Amino acid sequence: MTFCSNLLLAAALALAALAGPALADEDAAEIRFEDVPEFVPEKAGGHWYLRADGGYDGGFLAGAGIGYQFNDWLRGDVTLDAATDRVHSALVTLYADLGTVAGFTPYLGAGAGFAHADWNKAGASDWRASYALSAGIARDLDRNFKLDLAYRFGWIAGDSLAGPAGGDARTQHAFRIGLRYLLK
Secondary structure (H helix, E strand, O other): OOOOHHHHHHHHHHHHHHHHHHHOOOOOOOOOOOHHHOOOOOOOOOOOEEEEEEOOOOOOOEEEEEEEOOOOEEEEEEEEEOOOOOOOOOOOOOOEEEOOOEEEEEEEEEEEEEEEEEEEOOEEEEEEEEEEEEEEEEEOOOOOEEEEEEOOOOEEEOOOOOOOOOOEEEEEEEEEEEEOOOEO
């Protein structure tokens, strides 16, 4: 060993010899496990939630619904929507939550249901099949509230449920913002 290595080794041994009694001081604070709060995991299973949304798809839209969070990655809801272009829809949607990082949860969703719309200037309206695909991100605001930002593609069938209505299929591109309230 060189002189510098010997000097460093001697300094480290001297420091350890001096620090040992200081660390073993009886007046030092004790760590007691009674002071640590007990971890209580949340109930396994799901939670009901309420949701309210607003958005824009060339006109304004509003919606409300109720849903159930089955586990950390799967949830579903039933929603009713109304838009300024006089399209009203009822959808059942399943969502895959893709994991939560720093309070943000990205998700994908797919739903199916029915839509009622005015199809032409003569005022013809009827119910038709519809579906929606969505992608978004939710932000935890607190334990029960989530802010939800999403894009939703919707499609409404061109044929009436009771037979041909003479209208074409409609598509909808909507940007939505909403709140979810967990009913724990």
